[in-house]
Amino acid sequence: MRFRLTPRETSFYDLFAISADNVLSGSKLLMELLAAEPATRVEIADRMRAAEHAGDDATHAIFHQLNSSFITPFDREDIYRLASRLDDIMDFMEEAVDLVVLYELQELPKGVAQQIEVLHRAAELTAEAMPHLRTMEHLNEYWIEVNRLENQADQIHRKLLAHLFNGTYEAIEVMKLKQVVDVLEEAADAFEAVANTVETIVVKES
């Protein structure tokens, strides 16, 4: 038996929605990064760091709530996993921006823009999906689509690796760029992990 609408539990839903909205803000900053002149990237990195801190606060609030709640709207381990994976996405996105600034990368390969567009679409779907955890409806489309996006991200990532190693770039440049494309791929994987956790929650409830 579950008690869905007590104030305490409601706030889990609110906190997940806040965390996912924050991820969406992060993905918008990645889109800005693509269009930005190298000189303005530092300012974008600052805003990304602020977004990442806001995400940490949301994650921390969920863990605190989890540790002090006797009744939870779904399994504790799933709440823990969902919050952790949302937090991972922010960490990876922030790391990507940070590396671009730190290594003073100039032009980014076209595939990086494609990676970021996929991440942005996944972020939109994730932010739309979180409020549906309350009713557990309309979540199938979400996780199917995010799994499809992750496959697409995989293909883009593979092509990028082949491109980086095809002899165009010097070894040091390959190392720098590879770190960026790998961390963006990790962000895509983390979106899929969030979607799979949501699927687990829905299956248990059905």
Next chain:
Amino acid sequence: MRFRLTPRETSFYDLFAISADNVLSGSKLLMELLAAEPATRVEIADRMRAAEHAGDDATHAIFHQLNSSFITPFDREDIYRLASRLDDIMDFMEEAVDLVVLYELQELPKGVAQQIEVLHRAAELTAEAMPHLRTMEHLNEYWIEVNRLENQADQIHRKLLAHLFNGTYEAIEVMKLKQVVDVLEEAADAFEAVANTVETIVVKES
């Protein structure tokens, strides 16, 4: 109190056996890769991808069963971990083949053959061990031997790293080969993680 032989629980055992048999098929494909001309590697990569998808199906079936079962033959977290780690092995093996094809690597260092032979032996032992989960017998030898193989894989991996960085290879080539040998080492670690999970299950039952 446990109910060992109901149909529902039986299928967990069957699913783990299917998953481990699939890992064994993957390790055979790695062995084929060693003997194959570069031109035929693409076809091996295709079959590896099919094996990896079959593995995903088995993992998914275990998770679905887990989420919809009230009684499980052993602790839920151990079932989750065992299925996840078996799935990890397939992912790492598939990634190794994929990278060899993607980077159009020509001759592989001898140590790679040694890595793959150790993985194949670990896969045979794992596939033999899974059916013993039902009776919990004869599993000691299995996990001791897999831990020994993982130590051996560690030594091979270390020697390979020293070899890659000894000045024989160009930097770009080192980067490509290092990805392959590292992911094969991760596969060896994942076999050990499977064995350690089996040990945990046996200890809890005894």
Next chain:
Amino acid sequence: MRFRLTPRETSFYDLFAISADNVLSGSKLLMELLAAEPATRVEIADRMRAAEHAGDDATHAIFHQLNSSFITPFDREDIYRLASRLDDIMDFMEEAVDLVVLYELQELPKGVAQQIEVLHRAAELTAEAMPHLRTMEHLNEYWIEVNRLENQADQIHRKLLAHLFNGTYEAIEVMKLKQVVDVLEEAADAFEAVANTVETIVVKES
């Protein structure tokens, strides 16, 4: 209701203290590494390997105790996580020493000394904190300070990456050094994970 002082549970506290003391021994060996001539590094690596094995034994004892205990002093998953993260720290520290020897690195960049000093301070705090798990007192200062140290380690790591890629080093040398500084950064992250697990335990108890 909890039974804090039975012999069985007492030994969890003892085992965590042993594991953290062992981590402190490991961090002292890292400090020795900094001062050592390259020729004496092999001997330090041998002692590090012995310390890592001692850590494995402590971890194994905790898992064995966990799997065979009906009543535990705090949540099983937190005991599992705390033991695993302490074990991770030793693994990362041992890997760092191992890589320095394996790659026959000569002079290490100054930032590496800073990384190790931060790890050593975190190890001292962690070893001091573990005995306080019994009373759950004085742990706030510990985890706040370790989180601060992890931020400091992050900054040092970032500066090291910028330094490695600034054109001073050849590509192969960058790859070798990057592995060392990355694994030391992973050790810092693992100290934070230990501290966060301790915080979780304290919050649940309060």
